[in-house]
Amino acid sequence: MERLLKYRLQFFAEGSGGEKTEDATSKKLTDARSEGQVAKSTDLITASALLGLFFVLKTFVGTIGNNFINIFIRTYNSIDVYTRNDFTQATAQQIMRDNTIEIIKISIPVFISAFVIAFVTNIFQVKWKITGKPLMPKFSKFNPIKGFKKIFSKDKLVELLKEVVKIAVIIYLANNTLQKNKDILSRLYDMDLIPAILLIGNIVIDLGYKISIIFLFIGFADYFYQKLKFKKDMKMTKQEVKDEYKQAEGDPQIKGKIRAKMREASQRRMMQQLPEADVVITNPTHFAAAIKYDKEVSDAPILIAKGADYLAQKIKEVARENNIQIVENKPLARMLYYNVEIGNEIPPELYQMTAEVLAYVYNLNNQQA
Known part of the structure; x- marks a missing residue:
């Protein structure tokens, strides 16, 4: 015995309206930007800041080192003076306070340069737009099911891979640097304090400089990955594009109905004015145009009605009911239909042809009278 099972296929559709195959519209990108959703690599920002920090340290290491040495000497002398007195x-708090202020003065330019570089890198990625929406709490972020899914997502796998690469780079460069300088480091005990400190500082700065450069390449790779990921995440279904278009432009069906109602109203007004026409010029089967001329109202005849096919037949019917002359003139009928709007005067290039028709109609009406 066969049993038929009914399935709702929309449950198998991917997201709202099917698969997301359409590129994001400008409106969706603008809305996402206002929500703080942009393609941005924090690794690139961190790497740029580190590179700037170590670049400044490498460039001004002599000046910075001398300043710290001067602080040490001044502090040592102060302690010696105070020890002999009181x-x-x-006194100790005052010495610490003065030293802290001096250290901050030395460090501020270094950290400001790193901050400026990080800020410029951020502007390079996302341009300038301030929004506080990302700081607002969202209850959807507290969903444990979504959080559990994110742990095993492709994005987390990529993040894990980046961290592994970073750790591997740090271990490799640190080991390589130590191997190159092991002979020099082994003689540190035989060196004076200041040369030893300067030597270690140069080694650390060179190592940080190399790590920052490698991290910068990783950051650029991550930036392009984030751009591709953001573009993919912003893709829309065909239904979403249609819905957005309806919201922006209005429902096409409703707009079509409104246009149809407007055409009907215009045709009703046209038919109400049609009995005032002096003549109806026809194709004879496809087009009809009704003309009225009153020299006290306008300098040229006015087109008060026109139509094609079915509407042309209706115009001729109304003309017969109101004893309006119907004149066949194919060229004039076509030119009036395509080139003159209802309520407008006849253009000068059609004066001659129109005048001949009106003269014929006036003569015909006089004979009938």
């Missing part, structure tokens, strides 16, 4: 807790 060294109290307040």
Whole structure:
């Protein structure tokens, strides 16, 4: 015995309206940007800041080192002076306060340069737009099911791969640097304090400089990946594109109905004015155009009605009911239909042909009278 099972195929559709195959519209990109959703690589920002930091340190290491040495000497001398006189807790606090201020003065230019580079890198990626919406709490973020899915998502796998690459780079460069400088480092115990500090500082800065450059390449790769990922995430279904178009432009069906109602109203007004026409010029089967001329109202005849096919037949019917002359003139009928709007005067290039028709109609009406 066969049993028929009914399935709702829309449950198998991917998202709303099917598969997301359409590129994001400008409206969706604008809305996403206002929500703080942009293609941005934090790795690129971090790498740029680190590179700027170590570049400044490498460039001004001598000046910075001398400033710290001067602070040490001044502090040591101050302690020596106070020890011989009266060294109290307040004195120690004052020395620490002065040293902290001096260290901050030395460090501020270094960290400002790193901040400026990170800021410029951020502007390079997302341009300039301030929004506070990403800071607002969203209850959807507290969904444990979505959070569990994100742990095993492709994005987390990519992040894990990046972190592994970073750690591998750091280990390799650190080991390589130590191997190259192991002979020099083994003689640190035989060196004076200041040369030893400068040597270690140069090694650390060179290592950080190399790591920052490698991280910068990783950051650029991550930036292009984020751009592709963002473009894919912003894709829309055909139904979403249609819905957005309806919201922006209005429902095409409703607009079509409105245009149809407007055409009907215009045709009714046209038919109401049609009995005032002096003549109806026809194709004879496809087009009809009704003309009225009143020299006290306008300098040229006015087109008060026109139509094609079925509407042309209706115009001729109304003309017969109101004893309006119907004149066959194919060229004039076509030119009036295609070139003159209802309510407008006849253009000068049609004066001669129209005048001949009106003269014929006036003569015909006089004879009938």
